[in-house]
Every structure is written in structure tokens, then in C-alpha cells.
Amino acid sequence: MKKLLRSAALCLSALLTLTSTPLSAVQAAGQAGKDIYVTGFEDGDVSKFSKRGDDDTSVIKASTSDPHSGDYCMEVTERDQGWNGPSIALKDLCEPGVLYIASAWVKAKWYNSCKLSMQYTDSEGVQHYNNLSKATSQGEWVKIPEIRFCLFDSMKDVSLYIECDDKADLCVDDFKLTEAPFFEIQKDIPSLKDVFADCFKLGGAVTASEIAAKSTQALVLKHYNSLTLGNELKPENMLRQKASQELYEETGDNTAAVVKLNDAARYILDFCRKYKIPVRGHVLVWYSQTPYWFFTEDFTDNGAIVGKETMLKRMENYIKDVFGVLDEEYPDVDFYAWDVVNEAFLDGGTPREPGKYEDYNGSSAWVKIFGDNSFIPPAFEYARKYARKTTKLYYNDFNEYMKVDAMLKLGKELHEKGWLDGLGLQSHLDVTNNSTSDPFPSVQQYAAALDKFCESGLDIQITELDATYAHSVSNGDSLQAKYYKGIMDAIVKNKDKISAVIFWGTTDDQSWRGDRTPLLFDGEYKAKSCFDAIVEGRDYTTGPSTQTTTTTSSSSSSVDEPELKKGDADCNGKVQIADAVLLARYIAEDDVVVTAQGKANAELSGDTSLTSDDLIKLLEFLAGSNKTL
Ligand code: GLA
Numbered sequence: 001m002k003k004l005l006r007s008a009a010l011c012l013s014a015l016l017t018l019t020s021t022p023l024s025a026v027q028a029a030g031q032a033g034k035d036i037y038v039t040g041f042e043d044g045d046v047s048k049f050s051k052r053g054d055d056d057t058s059v060i061k062a063s064t065s066d067p068h069s070g071d072y073c074m075e076v077t078e079r080d081q082g083w084n085g086p087s088i089a090l091k092d093l094c095e096p097g098v099l100y101i102a103s104a105w106v107k108a109k110w111y112n113s114c115k116l117s118m119q120y121t122d123s124e125g126v127q128h129y130n131n132l133s134k135a136t137s138q139g140e141w142v143k144i145p146e147i148r149f150c151l152f153d154s155m156k157d158v159s160l161y162i163e164c165d166d167k168a169d170l171c172v173d174d175f176k177l178t179e180a181p182f183f184e185i186q187k188d189i190p191s192l193k194d195v196f197a198d199c200f201k202l203g204g205a206v207t208a209s210e211i212a213a214k215s216t217q218a219l220v221l222k223h224y225n226s227l228t229l230g231n232e233l234k235p236e237n238m239l240r241q242k243a244s245q246e247l248y249e250e251t252g253d254n255t256a257a258v259v260k261l262n263d264a265a266r267y268i269l270d271f272c273r274k275y276k277i278p279v280r281g282h283v284l285v286w287y288s289q290t291p292y293w294f295f296t297e298d299f300t301d302n303g304a305i306v307g308k309e310t311m312l313k314r315m316e317n318y319i320k321d322v323f324g325v326l327d328e329e330y331p332d333v334d335f336y337a338w339d340v341v342n343e344a345f346l347d348g349g350t351p352r353e354p355g356k357y358e359d360y361n362g363s364s365a366w367v368k369i370f371g372d373n374s375f376i377p378p379a380f381e382y383a384r385k386y387a388r389k390t391t392k393l394y395y396n397d398f399n400e401y402m403k404v405d406a407m408l409k410l411g412k413e414l415h416e417k418g419w420l421d422g423l424g425l426q427s428h429l430d431v432t433n434n435s436t437s438d439p440f441p442s443v444q445q446y447a448a449a450l451d452k453f454c455e456s457g458l459d460i461q462i463t464e465l466d467a468t469y470a471h472s473v474s475n476g477d478s479l480q481a482k483y484y485k486g487i488m489d490a491i492v493k494n495k496d497k498i499s500a501v502i503f504w505g506t507t508d509d510q511s512w513r514g515d516r517t518p519l520l521f522d523g524e525y526k527a528k529s530c531f532d533a534i535v536e537g538r539d540y541t542t543g544p545s546t547q548t549t550t551t552t553s554s555s556s557s558s559v560d561e562p563e564l565k566k567g568d569a570d571c572n573g574k575v576q577i578a579d580a581v582l583l584a585r586y587i588a589e590d591d592v593v594v595t596a597q598g599k600a601n602a603e604l605s606g607d608t609s610l611t612s613d614d615l616i617k618l619l620e621f622l623a624g625s626n627k628t629l
Helices: 002-019 023-029 214-223 241-251 263-275 308-329 365-370 376-386 404-416 443-455 476-493 529-535 577-587 596-602 612-623
Strands: 035-039 059-063 073-077 087-089 099-108 112-121 127-137 142-150 156-164 170-179 201-206 227-229 279-286 335-342 392-397 422-425 428-430 459-468 498-503
Touching: 099 112, 099 127, 099 156, 112 142, 127 142, 156 170, 201 214, 227 263, 279 308, 279 376, 279 459, 308 365, 308 376, 335 376, 376 392, 376 404, 392 404, 392 459, 404 422, 404 443, 422 443, 443 459, 443 476, 459 476, 476 529, 577 596, 577 612
Parallel strands: 201 227, 201 498, 227 279, 279 335, 335 392, 392 422, 422 459, 428 459, 459 498
Antiparallel strands: 035 170, 059 073, 073 170, 087 156, 099 142, 099 170, 112 127, 112 156
16 A cells, blocks of 8 residues: 555656646745835936935935946935934835835945934834944945845834934935845745654744744744744833833832833734744843943933842832733733843853943943842842743853853752743854854854753753854855754753753844854745754654643643645645645655644545545545545
8 A cells, every 4th residue: 555655646746747837946936026116316306315304404416426326326415413314205115014125325425334224103102213234435335235124014104214423425326125025935844843843842033023024924833833022022122211200200219110012022922922822031131232221310311320229129120010011911922931131141150341231332230230140139039929920930141151150050049949940042153163164162062061051950941043154164054054953963862951942033134143144044935954954854744743831811822723724735725736745645654744734634534544545535636526625
């Protein structure tokens, strides 16, 4: 029977190759993106661009003096502030959920950093300004590199604008705003969360703008069963300065800052709620991405810094309120883990320098107030007091292989007190340290540190995994694949001690280290060699995760599967010969993946296992001799 099925599978596969375009070709072509607004200002028209409000002194006009291409460029003179410059409203040009690409050529009169930035208003009426992409001009034309972005529903009055650090005159040419090609994700590859279902949760970090893109949503749903909000739950996004000042004025009590979720956080959390994806909360107490006003007496940017007592109360209120707003708005989202404190140690395990982050990036206002790392235990004590019973609490750090002793000492002490569950190992790795082919850390170094962490009895999570490589190294792609395989093997070896493995991102182009392509998927959403390397050899034919997650109230933990579609074994929404091929190969015990949903779809004979009866029914349907399934 096995032999018969195998030859049926081979015939079907031959038929498939003859009658359809290879999947890879379809994917490579994508669906070409269209031009939204592309101009070299050749008709002398600069009217789509305007200065940024009445206080902006810019004078914007078309100019024929030294354009980047053609006869014209757009010239901006009389700028009085760095933020002055030409702005283009996206209202009638862009819609939410679509991925766009923007770029421009710029020239500043003298040495300057020129930026393509975005401005928008959120539903609380707060203005946001994001630098998207930049280039340094020393009086010559430079290209501001292409940047992808996606809008989400609640963003209002969105515009793109070009600014530079000071008052320098600016010229802009060859401005391009196009729709990115639509990239189908690969449906014929195994799902990472299924591959590692018997080991740990497998997830990623995303920002709202990333996940607003439909392709990213599809990628996340296929591969991840845990999400981390890349920025949206960090103090700088949760804290409200004006409201905190007003509250202080009203009550005379400066121990509570006002905490609220913003639209971007809600956008991701709504997605997690809809698809029942468990969330890793990140992060409560951190020296970075925490506004300095949170540490001052009157919540002003330059006020006097508070003492320990006030800060302890403020910290307690902050932690209580973050958990509080999430409990109120998202009681049905499973926050299975939270990073309570992030990056408190320098390499070697000493505390950070005391200071204002803005003055020296790396210094910590927490250390400035507490004198050392003694703010960490109370942070965990409060977190334990206010967190849900189902939320596990972690200390999270980078270069963890250089801080093993310090992290273990801290972790054990806090675990004994019952305040900490585990350690988060960020794992931002580099395959080609300093453009050599020596990785840092080496797989052996990483594995040795990981073994030590795992021997501690603390729960371990890999929280921000990515592994860069320098593109100047010729075989970087294969070195990266080999390296990832080594790292994943070390992780899987300790699977009983590791409860989650989280990548910091989805696709290379959206990564914070995008120029060194550190992730498993490229900018076209295609699995790279490193994806194949970590999946290869693993038994992933057993279907999706059987892992159960602790959930609160009414939530259930499994990701929504598409609706049952009889015959659709590969879950691509269609019933085709490819489904029969897949089913035949599955029955023949070939090395193929059929997800649990695919198995449910392919079950046609009324029993509970997939057999030749199901295949025959499917073939009869495809041949037209049977009209229903
Ligand atoms: C650190 C932080 C993350 C993130 C990355 C860079 O690792 O823990 O929150 O900011 O840096 O994106």
C-alpha cells in the first residue's frame, strides 16, 4: 500500500509541475507595487508640499539650480529650526494596512543629518514624530534610504516631512512614495511554532506599524504563538507627562504618574486578543526608553531628581497601574510573562553609570537615585504583588553570556523570595564579529552560558533572538545558517528548562539591525537558509502545539486556525491537486507537514485518521466524478 501511495504521489507531483507556475516564481514576482506619488518636480510643481504650520518659516519653491536629476528640484530656504521643512499630507494618498515605501534625494547646504520623518495625531490628540530614515549630506546630494511603513486605523493627519538638524537650506529631489509589492507568505513551509511545539513557545516581537501590514500578520499567525510588543508597553509609551503634572497640581501628591495604553499598543493587543496569541510583556523598569521627567520632583523635563522614597512609591504605582490598565482593557489576553527589569548590568555584572540617559546613553536614572542596583528587588516585589497569578516574572538582559554570575545571583535571590520566576536571555548575537568569520559569541560560548543558566532551576526564556552577519563576508548566509543551527541545538537540548524562544522581529527589513539581516525571513517574507537549518531534521509532522498556556478568565490559548475547508490539506484556501499530492505523501509517511487544521480538512471518510479512503475521495472530487466532499 505504501508503495502504491508513493507512486500515486509521484504521478500527482509530476502533473502539478506541468500544470502550474512554480510557487517560488509566483512569490518572487510578488504583486508589483504601484506609484503613489513620485516626483522629480520636473513640471515645477511643488504644491503637494507645504511648510509645517504657521511657526515654520520655510520658503518652499521649485528651483533649477543644481537639481539631482532633470531640470528641477524643490528648494527650501529660510528654515529657522531643525524641524522646519517640506511636509506632504498622506490623507488622500495612503490607507491603513498597506505597506508603503518612501525615499528621497536631499542636499543640505552644509554638513547635516537629513531625515525623512513622519508626524501623526493619535486618538488622544497627541502628536507623534518618528524619524523613519536618514542620510548625511555634506553639501552634496545623498539618498535618504528607502523605508517601509504601514499606517494603522487610528492615526490621524499623517504626513511625511523632511528636516535636518539645524537651519541649513535644503534641496529635495526624486521623492518617491510607492506601494510595496504584496508579498504572499510561503504556505508550503513548516510552521515554526509547530516544529518546536514539544519544546517551548516560539514567538517574535512586533511594532504596531509592522503588524499593520497584512503579510506580517499572516507570517505571525503561521509561525508565532507568542508576541512581544516591540516598543508599545515601554515606559515612554505608557506614561503621560501632562496628565501627571496636572494630577500632581490637583492632589499635591507626586508619587503617581499617569499611565495609559496608546493606540499603537491597543492595535497589537487587539490582534493578540482576536487570534488568542499569548503576550510577553516588555518592560516595566529600564534605564532606557523611560522619560527623564518620570524621575523629577514635578514631572518636568529638567526638574530636580526625586529621592529614593518617592521613587519607590512612584515605581509601585507605575507597576500597579500598568497591570491595572491591562487587566481593565485586556482581561482576556494572556500575559504569560513580563520583563520586570531590563538591562541593569554592564558586561561583567556591575551596575550602570548613574545619570540622565539623554546626557550619556547607557547611564541610568535609577542608579542615580538609588546609588546602585537596589531598585531591582522592590521592582520584583511590587510586580509579584500586582501581577496576575498566571504571569511569570523575569529579569531580562543582553550579552547574558558575559553576565552569567551576576544574573544568576540576582535571579536566585529574588526567586527564593518568591518574586521572580526566571531569566530572560536577550540573545542579540553576531555571526561575523567585526566582519571576520569569528562569531561573537561562538556557539560554544553561548551554549556553555546557556547550560549554566539552565542548571540554576530558574525558568529560562530566550527573549530577543537575532544573529547578524556582515555582508562583506562572502559566505555570510551559510555561516548564519550554520550558526543558527548550533544555537537552536543548544537551546533545544535544554528544552525542559526553557519555556519560550522569541525572535526580535519578523522580517529582516523591519529589524532594528536590518542592514545585517539577522532574522529567519527576508524582506520578501521568504524563509532564509537559517530557517531551513533550524527546521531541518526535526520531526514536525506531528501537528501544531499541544502546549497549553495559562490563561485568565474566558481566554483560550490556541491561535485561531482558518475555518474547516474540506479537502484543503495544505490550508491555502483552495482544493487542488496539490492537496492530493500532500495527502498521498503524508499517508506514505514522506517527509511532509500537514498541520492539525490540514488534517481536519483532509479527513473525508468519516473516521479519525488519514488513509487512502480520504485520498480516493479527494481524487474523485478533483476528477469531477464526485461533486461534493
Ligand atoms: C533591547 C531591548 C529591546 C529593544 C532592543 C532593540 O534589547 O530590550 O526592548 O529595544 O534592545 O530594538
